[in-house]
Amino acid sequence: xxxxxxxxxxxxxxxxxxxxxxxxxxxxxxxxxxxxxxxxxxxxxxxxxxxxxxxxxxxxxxxxxxxxxxxxxxxxxxxxxxxxxxxxxxxxxxxxxxxxxxxxxxxxxxxxxxxxxxxxxxxxxxxxxxxxxxxxxxxxxxxxxxxxxxxxxxxxxxxxxxxxxxxxxxxxxxxxxxxxxxxxxxxxxxxxxxxxxxxxxxxxxxxxxxxxxxxxxxxxxxxxxxxxxxxxxxxxxxxxxxxxxxxxxxxxxxxxxxxxxxxxxxxxxxxxxxxxxxxxxxxxxxxxxxxxxxxxxxxxxxxxxxxx
Amino acid sequence: xxxxxxxxxxxxxxxxxxxxxxxxxxxxxxxxxxxxxxxxxxxxxxxxxxxxxxxxxxxxxxxxxxxxxxxxxxxxxxxxxxxxxxxxxxxxxxxxxxxxxxxxxxxxxxxxxxxxxxxxxxxxxxxxxxxxxxxxxxxxxxxxxxxxxxxxxxxxxxxxxxxxxxxxxxxxxxxxxxxxxxxxxxxxxxxxxxxxxxxxxxxxxxxxxxxxxxxxxxxxxxxxxxxxxxxxxxxxxxxxxxxxxxxxxxxxxxxxxxxxxxxxxxxxxxxxxxxxxxxxxxxxxxxxxxxxxxxxxxxxxxxxxx
Numbered sequence: 001x002x003x004x005x006x007x008x009x010x011x012x013x014x015x016x017x018x019x020x021x022x023x024x025x026x027x028x029x030x031x032x033x034x035x036x037x038x039x040x041x042x043x044x045x046x047x048x049x050x051x052x053x054x055x056x057x058x059x060x061x062x063x064x065x066x067x068x069x070x071x072x073x074x075x076x077x078x079x080x081x082x083x084x085x086x087x088x089x090x091x092x093x094x095x096x097x098x099x100x101x102x103x104x105x106x107x108x109x110x111x112x113x114x115x116x117x118x119x120x121x122x123x124x125x126x127x128x129x130x131x132x133x134x135x136x137x138x139x140x141x142x143x144x145x146x147x148x149x150x151x152x153x154x155x156x157x158x159x160x161x162x163x164x165x166x167x168x169x170x171x172x173x174x175x176x177x178x179x180x181x182x183x184x185x186x187x188x189x190x191x192x193x194x195x196x197x198x199x200x201x202x203x204x205x206x207x208x209x210x211x212x213x214x215x216x217x218x219x220x221x222x223x224x225x226x227x228x229x230x231x232x233x234x235x236x237x238x239x240x241x242x243x244x245x246x247x248x249x250x251x252x253x254x255x256x257x258x259x260x261x262x263x264x265x266x267x268x269x270x271x272x273x274x275x276x277x278x279x280x281x282x283x284x285x286x287x288x289x290x291x292x293x294x295x296x297x298x299x300x301x302x303x304x305x306x307x308x
Numbered sequence: 309x310x311x312x313x314x315x316x317x318x319x320x321x322x323x324x325x326x327x328x329x330x331x332x333x334x335x336x337x338x339x340x341x342x343x344x345x346x347x348x349x350x351x352x353x354x355x356x357x358x359x360x361x362x363x364x365x366x367x368x369x370x371x372x373x374x375x376x377x378x379x380x381x382x383x384x385x386x387x388x389x390x391x392x393x394x395x396x397x398x399x400x401x402x403x404x405x406x407x408x409x410x411x412x413x414x415x416x417x418x419x420x421x422x423x424x425x426x427x428x429x430x431x432x433x434x435x436x437x438x439x440x441x442x443x444x445x446x447x448x449x450x451x452x453x454x455x456x457x458x459x460x461x462x463x464x465x466x467x468x469x470x471x472x473x474x475x476x477x478x479x480x481x482x483x484x485x486x487x488x489x490x491x492x493x494x495x496x497x498x499x500x501x502x503x504x505x506x507x508x509x510x511x512x513x514x515x516x517x518x519x520x521x522x523x524x525x526x527x528x529x530x531x532x533x534x535x536x537x538x539x540x541x542x543x544x545x546x547x548x549x550x551x552x553x554x555x556x557x558x559x560x561x562x563x564x565x566x567x568x569x570x571x572x573x574x575x576x577x578x579x580x581x582x583x584x585x586x587x588x589x590x591x592x593x594x595x596x597x598x599x600x601x602x603x604x605x606x607x608x609x610x611x612x613x614x
Contacts, residue, residue: 019438022517026432029425030448030492033485037463038451044462055465101356104349115353117600119360124592126546128567129585133363135571136370136578142379144366151382176363187608232453239548243568262457267553272461279457290453 042283048276055272066277076278078253079261082167086257087234090171094178095227101178102185103215116186120179131243134173135160160244163254170255173240181226188219217302224301228293232286238263258282367589370582371395378578394583398570401580404587406559407566414476414551414562415544421483422491422540423533429486430495431521435507445496452489456549464553474557479550483540491536497609498532499525535606538599545592563588 024031049066051059070076101119105112122130137144138159146156157165192215200210216223238259242248248264249256258278266275370378371394372387398404433445467478486492502525510520526533548564555561561569570584596603 016439019436020440023432023436023438023441026436026517026521027429027444027486029484030429030486031444033425033482033487034448034451037482037485037487038454038459041459041462041466042454044465045458045460048461055468104353107349109346109349109353111353115357117597118357121364121593121596122360124542124596125364126564126567126588126592128548128564129367129588130363132567132571132581132585133367136582137363137366139578142381142578144362144383147381147383176360179360183604183607187604191608228453232455236455236457242552243548243571246572259455259457266457266461275457276461279455279460282455283458286453286455 045276045279048273049280051273051276053272053276054270059273062273066274067281069274070277070281075253075256075261079256079258082254082256083235083237083258085167086170086174086237087231089168090174090234091227091230093171094175094181094230095223097175098178098181099185099223101182102189103211105182105186106189116183120183123177123180127239128243130173130176131240134169134176135244138169160255161251163252166245166251166254170237170240170244174234181230184222184226185219188222189215192218220301221303224293224297228290231289231293235282235286235289364589367582367585370579371586373579375577375579378582391579394579395587398580398583398587402566402569402584403559404563404566404584407561407563410560411545411562411564414479414547415541417476417480418483418488418544419537419540421480422488422536425484425486426488426491426536427495427526427529427533428521430492430499431525433492434496434499435502435504435521435525436517448486448489448492460553467554473554475560476555478554479547488536488540491540494536494539494606494609495529495532498529502528531602531605532609534599534602535609538595538602539606541595542592545588 048059050061050063052062052065053059105116105119109115125133138146140146140156140158140161143156143159145159149156159165159169196214196218197210200214205213236259237257241255241257241260242263245251245255248260259282262275262278262282265271265278369385369387372391373384373394374389374391377384377387429448433441433448463478464473467473470477472478472481506524507520510524515523544562546564547562548568551562551565555565558569567584567588570581
């Protein structure tokens with residue numbers, strides 16, 4: 001019965017078409033989700049960015065007014081700068097730090113599992129909890145960090161509550177979670193065939209050369225993947241700053257990150273059109289960063305089966 | 309923590325035994341050098357362990373102090389008296405159990421959603437060959453880099469129209485539609501390691517594709533499914549942003565938002581704040597210790613074949 005109905009539909013006659021339908025059937029949950037939760041809202045955001053919209057009633061078309069206002073918005077520029085500051089320092093430090101830690105642990109050190117666990121745990125501490133912990137240890141007058149600094153006669157700054165130190169303190173909070181990429185790099189390092197090192201050693205390669213010509217090329221695809229993900233995530237930095245700073249963005253807008261400002265515009269002032277314009281610009285930014293990384297990656301990323 | 313771990317690390321790989329050690333003097337020197345390098349490695353590791361461990365130790369220590377002792381200078385490392393009562397007091401002052409329960413329900417529902425949809429989608433992206441498959445797969449991966457704010461406002465407007473704002477539906481429903489790209493990716497990587505011959509044999513026997521998916525592939529993929537469950541649970545436990553946007557009623561708060569309340573309400577009592585942080589952290593760390601192998605396998609799966 002089933003066979004006859006299927007044969008009646010021409011699309012099912014050829015095996016190729018049948019395979020296509022079957023594949024689409026299996027991925028259909030994602031296709032529906034993609035259209036409903038990504039594609040439609042993305043284009044709606046693009047549309048809203050050309051309008052004035054408060055969430056009530058219909059958006060009114062205002063052309064490029066939002067983008068024009070953004071260019072002249074000093075707080076927007078501060079937010080862009082703060083996010084840039086955080087990203088440009090946190091991502092390289094955590095990447096190099098995580099790589100270094102992974103290499104250190106990959107050298108048959110005794111207690112490798114212990115250290116790995118210890119470095120990894122901070123990255124699974126719930127983000128609100130880790131934010132609270134850092135507010136406490138960096139508390140200006142009673143925090144343990146400033147107490148320890150006082151022991152060596154250093155007058156510690158106000159950390160999260162200082163205009164100059166607030167962003168570096170957030171970076172330290174971010175670096176505390178470098179165990180996450182570390183574990184990934186460690187798994188990658190353990191996947192590098194031992195024979196390659198043996199051959200390199202026979203050829204007379206020193207430790208630096210082995211690092212430069214064996215280790216780094218072999219794990220470069222994973223480095224690329226991780227760097228892209230952590231860049232994209234830190235460009236959207238928000239949660240920790242939202243938890244720690246009251247009002248968000250303080251002191252003196254020094255922790256006003258891009259998404260912090262977006263959130264304020266969208267959910268506090270209901271400037272939905274304006275916020276949408278910000279969202280769209282962020283998309284363009286992320287796209288540029290990703291494309292540049294992917295394009296230049298052919299120079300430093302090595303793919304094993306690239307003979308094609 | 310301030311700077312990248314020092315480089316000497318790299319200068320001492322597990323050197324293959326070189327047969328050219330000239331006599332005992334040379335071998336002694338070599339041994340001393342080996343001892344020295346291993347000592348310096350451990351020195352670096354121990355210092356870093358202190359730096360990474362300090363915040364957690366300080367959190368736990370503070371949570372057992374009196375409000376006054378938490379502020380005492382010079383710092384008190386070991387609470388004296390050792391006060392347990394911060395925990396029951398905090399749990400009485402705020403509906404922490406309620407927050408736990410809300411978090412568990414949120415996690416449970418999304419785990420079901422992710423397991424069903426991500427496994428189906430991953431199957432379609434790995435076990436079947438069809439035109440356009442890989443292109444569509446890349447589109448899916450690309451959604452990972454789309455900033456969440458690029459879809460937020462229209463989604464919010466849409467959910468408002470559905471009457472979903474205030475509850476967990478905006479966070480739960482998408483997981484039934486493959487929104488967890490990470491899980492789908494992980495499952496796909498795992499499915500690809502299962503030999504195709506298994507599916508082919510079943511097809512020759514006349515098994516339908518859904519039968520192969522549910523009776524052959526899924527049972528084999530149990531370890532990967534366990535990893536997905538674990539990561540999804542941790543994701544929900546951690547999630548602050550989603551609830552912040554959609555949950556408004558304090559009774560519906562998950563743990564993350566509840567913790568945030570402690571900071572707002574009890575900044576004067578750091579022992580309570582740290583008790584809250586410990587209560588939120590301990591379950592996840594215990595879970596990690598109980599499931600370490602699943603964890604590491606999962607990370608290796610996404611990491612090494614990236």
